[in-house]
Amino acid sequence: MPWCTHSEIRGISNQAQKIHDDIRHGHLLIHAHARDGHTTVVVGTYVHRGGKSVYLHGEDHLRQVADTFDSPAQALTAFESVHAAEMRPGPAPLTDTERATIAARSVFDVTTAKSEPSRPEPETVPVYLADAGDHDALLDSFLDAHGEFEKWRTWSDDTTHAIHESQTLRIERVHETPAHEPAWTVAAYETPVSDRAWVLTATGTTPAPVLQDLLAHLADGDGWDTRVGAPVDEKMVTAAAQPLSDAGWKHTVDGRWIR
Template sequence: MESFDSPAQALASFERFYGDTVCPGSAPMTATEREAAEARASLGTPTAEPEPHTPEPEIVPAYTADPGDHDAILDEFLDANSDWEKWRTWSDDTTNAIHESQTLRIERVHEAHPREIAWTVAAYETPVSDRLWHLTATGSTPAPVLQTLLDLLANGDGWDIPLGSPAAKKNVTTATKPLTEAGWTHTVDGRWLRWTHPSNDTGVQFDAFAAQRPDSLLPTWTMWAGPSIDQPTWALRASPSAPALMIADLAEVLALHTSNHLRTAPRRAVLRTTTPPPGIPAAPAQSSGRSL
């Protein structure tokens, strides 16, 4: 047996005798190890479960926006505002919601056609006085616009500035400022002032003739989306004395959510109708309690 004075001498001797038979790397697998490796490979690696896909809200033209669940929107509004009460009627087709002051009222027609009037909001000076102003919305009105309207009813800020006041011109400017700032096209066609999105499928119209007649059945304001104002997919209409700030807030949400698009669910098919705005009955004398 050789003895060495240093590790270097030992490595040199090993290389001299065995250098031709030594291969770098790990030792080759034995037959048993090879069989085990082949068995593991045949089983394969379990496929990871894919993460659930959350679809992004679809961006669609404003006039094709799905209105959402209007009944659910009304129920949420009533649940969040205890000063509003739901009143039962003789028919399940309609729900009346009345503010505790009995000077603000909502009529909701549940099975209205998408282009028929499904909502009527009315304001009164006293519970037994004539109607001061009213606003209607069709059954296909998009949820963001409708929710803004109900939020305004809950807050009621600035409603002491009716559009039918002597400062009507200033009020029109106030109401349409969000549209002007959003770059909508302003045109004048006789008695009608119009603000239209560049796509021409969303707009707001002011009828100067109707604004001069507080008792007129013609709407002073029309907010719409669709092929044209004469054939709207949905429309919201307000009477002459509707509050300027309410119209301005609705115009603002329309301008913000349109850029001609609303983030919403896919469209529902709709048809056109020309049903006139219904009136809202006086507050019922008795209630059978609020529905849940």
């Protein structure tokens, strides 16, 4: 293209690259191709852009739209009238430049894949084997979502207390504890000044999903009813443990303890 200015050359090359990308990504479907002297001509239709059909002339950086049509039938008829003897169905064979580009890209893709460390496939595990997660972030999220709990810090900042507005449910979170020592203590009271009705502890290795379910259950208000009722008997224990029994858990009675 010695007669073109630099700006015109860039414009022609940009148009050729856009046509190439449209074909490669399936936006421009090629119906037929033919040889026209020293170059290739093709006819195709855009999937979008109103479904316009185009007649393309040239190869590589010289490929350009030579004519447009309103329908594939109109385009194919015009194409066949000129190139009937050389006309072949489908896209034209790749040029030497296109083959060289694909080869270079494949080498780059393989090199990139080898340089990237392989990531382990995600593994689904039972909730009790899940990661401990960030307990402090879990507590902060719980307090943000439940304004009925007020946050208190001790003078040393080692412990955070979350106290319900009724003063009958208190959650203690010790931030730095050995793995298997209690990091959470939940205590319920019949009144704000009575003895504990019950207490629950959890270690720092307790899976975050378990703690999240526990906190959500406490927040709904029904999980810590401390009203005085009948003494706990075997029937009440069986009813309370029914979800565990349904999940295949077994329990044994050892004196005062149920395991």
